[in-house]
Amino acid sequence: MITEPSLLLPLIPFIPLMAALFVALGETDDAGRYVAFLCGTVPSLVLGGLLASHLVTPHGSQPVILTAWGGFLYADVLSALLICCTYFVVAAVGIYSFAYIRHDVEAGLVAESGMRLYYFLLLVFSAFMTWTLIVSHLFFMFLVIEIATIAVSFLVATYKTKYALIASFKYNLLVVMAMLFAVMGAVFIFARMTTVDPTLSRIHVLDMGKLATLLPVSLALTIVACFVCAFGTKGGMMPFHSWLPDAHSEAPAPISALLSGLVVVVGPFGFARTVALFSPHYTQVVTLAAVLGCASITLGILLAIAQDDLKRLLAYSTISQVGYVFAGVGLGTYLGIYGGLFHAVTHLLAKALLFFCAGAIIYRLGLRRISDLGGLSRKMPVTAACFFVGCLSIGGLPLFAGFPSKYTVVLALAQAHLWWAVVVSALAGTLTLAGLVWAAYRVFWGEESPKVAALAPARHELPTLMMVPMIALAVSVVVLGVWPQALYPVLDSGVRSILALVGR
Amino acid sequence: MTTEGALLVFVLSISAIVFAVFAIETRALVKSTYWYVAHSCCLIFIYVTYAIYANTPYLFIWAGLCGVNTWILPFLVGGLRYTAKRIPRDDRATRLPTAIFGATVVAAIAAVLMYSRLTLVPSGSPIEHLDREIGVNLLAGLLLFAYGIIVLLTQRHLFKLAVGLLVMTAGAHLTLVQMAPGFFTMVEIEVLTKVMGTVFAMLYAARLLAERFLTADTSLLLAEPGEARHDH
Numbered sequence: 001m002i003t004e005p006s007l008l009l010p011l012i013p014f015i016p017l018m019a020a021l022f023v024a025l026g027e028t029d030d031a032g033r034y035v036a037f038l039c040g041t042v043p044s045l046v047l048g049g050l051l052a053s054h055l056v057t058p059h060g061s062q063p064v065i066l067t068a069w070g071g072f073l074y075a076d077v078l079s080a081l082l083i084c085c086t087y088f089v090v091a092a093v094g095i096y097s098f099a100y101i102r103h104d105v106e107a108g109l110v111a112e113s114g115m116r117l118y119y120f121l122l123l124v125f126s127a128f129m130t131w132t133l134i135v136s137h138l139f140f141m142f143l144v145i146e147i148a149t150i151a152v153s154f155l156v157a158t159y160k161t162k163y164a165l166i167a168s169f170k171y172n173l174l175v176v177m178a179m180l181f182a183v184m185g186a187v188f189i190f191a192r193m194t195t196v197d198p199t200l201s202r203i204h205v206l207d208m209g210k211l212a213t214l215l216p217v218s219l220a221l222t223i224v225a226c227f228v229c230a231f232g233t234k235g236g237m238m239p240f241h242s243w244l245p246d247a248h249s250e251a252p253a254p255i256s257a258l259l260s261g262l263v264v265v266v267g268p269f270g271f272a273r274t275v276a277l278f279s280p281h282y283t284q285v286v287t288l289a290a291v292l293g294c295a296s297i298t299l300g301i302l303l304a305i306a307q308d309d310l311k312r313l314l315a316y317s318t319i320s321q322v323g324y325v326f327a328g329v330g331l332g333t334y335l336g337i338y339g340g341l342f343h344a345v346t347h348l349l350a351k352a353l354l355f356f357c358a359g360a361i362i363y364r365l366g367l368r369r370i371s372d373l374g375g376l377s378r379k380m381p382v383t384a385a386c387f388f389v390g391c392l393s394i395g396g397l398p399l400f401a402g403f404p405s406k407y408t409v410v411l412a413l414a415q416a417h418l419w420w421a422v423v424v425s426a427l428a429g430t431l432t433l434a435g436l437v438w439a440a441y442r443v444f445w446g447e448e449s450p451k452v453a454a455l456a457p458a459r460h461e462l463p464t465l466m467m468v469p470m471i472a473l474a475v476s477v478v479v480l481g482v483w484p485q486a487l488y489p490v491l492d493s494g495v496r497s498i499l500a501l502v503g504r
Numbered sequence: 505m506t507t508e509g510a511l512l513v514f515v516l517s518i519s520a521i522v523f524a525v526f527a528i529e530t531r532a533l534v535k536s537t538y539w540y541v542a543h544s545c546c547l548i549f550i551y552v553t554y555a556i557y558a559n560t561p562y563l564f565i566w567a568g569l570c571g572v573n574t575w576i577l578p579f580l581v582g583g584l585r586y587t588a589k590r591i592p593r594d595d596r597a598t599r600l601p602t603a604i605f606g607a608t609v610v611a612a613i614a615a616v617l618m619y620s621r622l623t624l625v626p627s628g629s630p631i632e633h634l635d636r637e638i639g640v641n642l643l644a645g646l647l648l649f650a651y652g653i654i655v656l657l658t659q660r661h662l663f664k665l666a667v668g669l670l671v672m673t674a675g676a677h678l679t680l681v682q683m684a685p686g687f688f689t690m691v692e693i694e695v696l697t698k699v700m701g702t703v704f705a706m707l708y709a710a711r712l713l714a715e716r717f718l719t720a721d722t723s724l725l726l727a728e729p730g731e732a733r734h735d736h
Contacts, residue, residue, distance in 0.1 A: 150701045160712060162725060169709040173665055176702045177656055180676050184649070187676070191683035 001500045006066035009073050012047050012083060013130040016040040020123035023116060033119050034098055040123045041091040044130070048083035055080050056493045063497035065206070072136060074206060078341065078494035079133040082269060085345060086133070089261045089352050090126040092469035093254045094119070096356055099463040100254055100363055101158075109159055118158060125151040125258070132266055138186050138203040142179050145234065145266060149175045152263055156251040167246035174243045178233030182270075185226030192219060209277040209501030220278060224285050227274045228292070235267015237326050238296040241319045248315035253359025256311055260318045261352035268325045268344050272337060272498055279332025280502050289330020290413065290421045296323030297428045305435035310358045310368045313439055314351065317394060320432060321347045324425065328409040331416050332502075338495045339408030342487065346401035346480060350393035353473040357387040360462050360470070361443070365455045370439060375448025379456045382467060384444040386474045391440045393477045395433030401480035509557030513550055517644030517678075520546035524648060524671045528655050533588035533663050537578050540667055544574035547674055554681060563681065570677075577670070577700060584667070587707040591663055591714040645678030662710035662720040666703050 019040025023033055055064050055077045066075045075083075101118055104110040110118070128148035135141050149172065157168035186203055189211055193203075203211070212220065233240035244264070248256045271289075279285045300320025307313040325347070328340025360383045361376065362368055377384035393400035396407070406429060413421045461467065480487065523543035530536040551567035554560055578584040652672020659665050714720045 146702060150705050153705055157709060162713065162717065165709045165713050166722060166725065169662055169665075169706050172702050172706050172709075173656065173669060176669060177653070177672065180649075180672055183676050184679065187680045187683050 001497070002062045002064045004064060004066055006051075006068050006075070008047060008051065009066055009068040009075055009134060012044050012051075012134070013127040015044045015047075016123045016127040016130075020120050020127065023123060024120045030098075030102065030115070033116065034094075037094045037119050037123065038091070041087050041094060041126060044126070045084060045087035045091060048080055048087055051075055052077060052080035052084055052490060056489045057496075059489075059492055059496075063493060063500050065497065067136075071204070072140075073134045074136045075134050076494065076497035077490055078269070078272065078497060081341075081345070081490050081494055082133050082265065083130055085265070085348055086126055086129050086262055089258065089348060090122060090129075092352065092356075092473060093258050093261075094122055096257075096359070096466050096469045097122075097252075097254045099465045100359060101252065103363055104159075104252065114158065118155065121151045121155050122258075124148075125155070129262060129266070133269065136205050138205055138208075139183070141205065141270075142182055142186075145270075146176060146179055148263075148266075152255075152259065155255045155258070156247045158252050158255065159250070161250070163246070164250040167243075167250040171243040171247045174233055174240075178230045178240065181226045182230035185223045185230070185274075188219060188223050188226070189215070192216075205273050206501060208274055212278045212281055212502065217282065220282060221284060224275055224278050224282070224288070227270070228288065231267045231270035231275070232292065232326070233267075234264070234270065235322050235326065236264045236319050237267065237292055237322055238299050238319060239292075241296070241300075244319060245312050245315040248318070248355075249309060249311045253311070253355055253362055256315070256358070257352040257355035260314065260355060261348040264318060264322055265344050265348060267322065268329050268340060271326060271329050272341065276329050276332045276337055276498065277502050279330060286331055286416065286418075290327050290416075290418050293323045293325075293327025293330060294421050294424045294428075296320060296326065297425055298323075301428050301432045301435060305431070305438075308369050308371050310361070310370055310373075310439070310443065311355070313370070314354050314358060317354075317432065317436065318347075318351055320428065321351070321394060323428075324406055324409045327421065327425070328412055331412055333412060333416060334495055334499060335408065335415055336412035337498055338491050339405060339410075339412045341494060342484075342491055343402070343405035343409055345487065346393065346405040346477070349473055349480070350390045350400075350402055350477050353386055353470060353477060354390040354394070356466070356470045356473065357383050357390065360466060363462065363466065364460065365452065367451060367455070370442050372449055372451045373443045374446035375444070375452055376456075377444040378448070379452070379459050380444075380461055381459075382461055383470070384440075386470045387444065388437075388440050389474045389477055391436035392433075393481065395436050396429045397433060399478070399481045401477045401484070403481060404484040509553055512553050512557075516546045516550045516553065520550070520674070520678075521644060521647060521651070524651060524674070527667050528659070528664055528671070532593070533591055534585060536663070536667060537584040537588050540584060540670065541574060541578050543671070543674070544570065544577075547677070548574065550678070551681065566681070573700065577703060582704055582707060582711075584663075584703075584707065587663060587711050590711050591720045592718050642679060642682035645675050645680075645682060647675070648672070648678060649675030651675070660721050660723040662706065662713065662722065666706045666710065669706070670703060 019036045022036045026032065026036070028036065051066065055066065055075070057064055063076060067073065097118065101110060101115055105112055105115055125148050128144045128151065131144035132141060132148060135144060153168045153172040156171055157164050189203060192215055193211060215223065229240065236244035248259055251259060275285060275289065279289070297320050300316050300323060304313050304316035304320060307316060325340045325344045328336045328343060358368065360380065361373065364380065367373055389400065393402040396402045410422055410425050413425060520543050523539050523546060527536050527539035527543055530539055548567050548570050551563045551570060555563035555567065576583065649672055652668050652675055655668030655671065656665060659668055710720045713725060717725055719725060
């Protein structure tokens with residue numbers, strides 16, 4: 001592995017932090033706030049892209065890692081890829097919210113001061129999400145995850161309704177509890193490693209692969225259990241998922257997109273940095289990840305299709321989809337990690353798109369029960385098309401982004417001879433496609449419901465600022481479906497940089 | 505390590521467990537806050553004892569940070585006492601399942617008494633001391649951690665859940681002291697910052713709910729009619 005110093009790395013999280021301070025302290029109107037928000041996210045997106053392009057290496061060559069602050073910060077291709085995803089989705093959420101949250105302010109659902117807080121928290125979240133991706137000290141990583149969690153919990157409670165406050169409380173509580181398990185896991189590692197190296201004063205994320213080989217089996221499995229609890233909860237995997245449906249359904253729609261798109265990605269990212277490095281040495285870890293992943297895939301979709309609330313349906317679908325990611329990454333093989341990370345990216349785009357579409361319906365009609373909706377395609381054709389694209393991608397239909405990624409995970413399970421998991425994930429994939437297309441049909445193409453007829457008598461699409469992110473996400477989902485090769489070099493380099501940590 | 509140092513930590517560990525239990529069980533929330541302060545003070549004294557008797561000066565910093573934590577969390581505006589005073593006393597509050605609670609206390613004390621050999625961790629690597637004898641503090645830490653989990657799984661009162669989280673954190677902390685004393689300030693800062701931030705956020709939510717619905721008990725909150733869940 002080639003290590004290079006980088007001056008660029010610390011800059012990426014500082015840009016949104018500066019913008020957050022400007023939003024919090026500056027006496028600006030909406031326009032100033034929007035400009036500050038874009039100045040905080042777009043440059044970081046560009047820098048993330050530059051990092052990724054620099055770090056991608058040809059197959060077979062040594063992976064490159066950038067470091068800064070004496071090794072306190074690092075970035076490999078995986079970090080750079082997720083930084084790009086973070087700022088892409090945060091920028092999309094921010095632009096979508098310009099109209100969405102303003103509408104809520106005018107409707108009295110959010111206070112005028114809440115608008116400033118909203119953008120402040122969004123920028124703080126993006127900054128600390130980036131820290132999570134680049135900080136090398138394991139405990140500091142837990143710390144920044146928590147700060148991002150606190151920011152998201154306030155965003156979940158934007159409406160300050162009873163259920164929103166309880167959902168926010170629950171999210172905070174469960175994630176902190178989960179992170180305490182991660183702390184315990186790190187303590188066990190540290191306690192053991194000090195016997196090997198008494199001068200050890202911190203656990204470097206990049207040393208995890210080496211540490212995994214030095215632990216006795218019982219201790220290693222205990223540590224894996226701690227990390228599975230921690231990152232499984234953060235990622236919304238069954239049976240640690242209970243915060244996810246409530247938080248998704250009570251948050252404003254753009255924040256639901258953020259939760260499903262980005263917040264849950266921290267789980268698989270942590271999984272790839274910790275648990276996946278144990279998998280090559282301990283077969284039990286592979287089995288555990290496959291069992292929990294498949295349970296998540298199956299139960300998630302079964303619960304999703306039972307929902308009448310559109311946002312809860314999408315939330316349970318997220319639980320199902322992260323199951324694929326965890327099952328793939330948990331295998332610890334090249335193909336498994338490749339497929340898992342690929343699916344994390346494609347799911348992130350498609351699910352953000354679906355939540356934007358759900359938000360569009362709420363924005364226009366104030367309805368979210370599927371039984372209250374029907375025949376919307378004539379009133380909101382662009383939203384209908386975007387929703388359908390998202391459903392087909394999540395369902396794993398060819399020519400949409402979800403297909404190559406999901407297919408790779410299933411192939412990886414087959415390669416690991418986990419045939420039962422292949423059958424379960426394939427059947428659940430079919431059910432997902434059927435369930436989501438059925439939901440899309442009921443909402444957009446079924447018979448027009450009386451409520452829809454009363455609330456939207458004529459064709460009425462969304463404001464341009466809400467349409468732009470939706471269309472951008474829909475296009476990216478289709479482009480990645482038709483031309484998935486665009487991501488192959490990035491994913492290949494990312495997986496090689498992870499496997500290099502375990503000497504493969 | 506001298507016997508008197510070990511005995512001191514033994515007594516303080518038992519006291520920390522008992523005070524944690526009181527903090528959770530006391531129905532009056534302000535009193536619950538004071539029990540939590542007592543529990544935290546035990547932790548500070550445990551760190552100081554370790555720092556002195558086990559010759560681990562880093563733990564003075566831990567004790568200092570824990571001391572800051574002990575005063576900020578309960579007494580700062582928005583903290584435990586502030587919130588406790590703003591949550592109406594609720595006689596309908598659901599009781600903690602007494603059986604689980606009692607069993608935990610008995611198990612905690614019995615386990616400490618049965619398995620402790622009154623050993624403490626010297627500075628540096630602790631792991632070689634764990635092959636035969638179990639450190640008092642390690643056991644106390646694991647028990648507090650387990651008790652915190654039980655509280656989080658069984659309690660329905662938001663204030664008590666916040667205290668339960670703090671107890672669980674204290675358990676993780678004590679375990680850390682026993683197993684990895686060299687990990688020192690970064691961990692302390694990490695645990696302190698994240699838990700403080702989270703607890704303040706949680707207490708804020710509890711206060712808002714209590715102001716509007718006159719209770720912070722989720723079983724009552726969810727049973728009473730409020731704004732419709734599905735309306736935007």
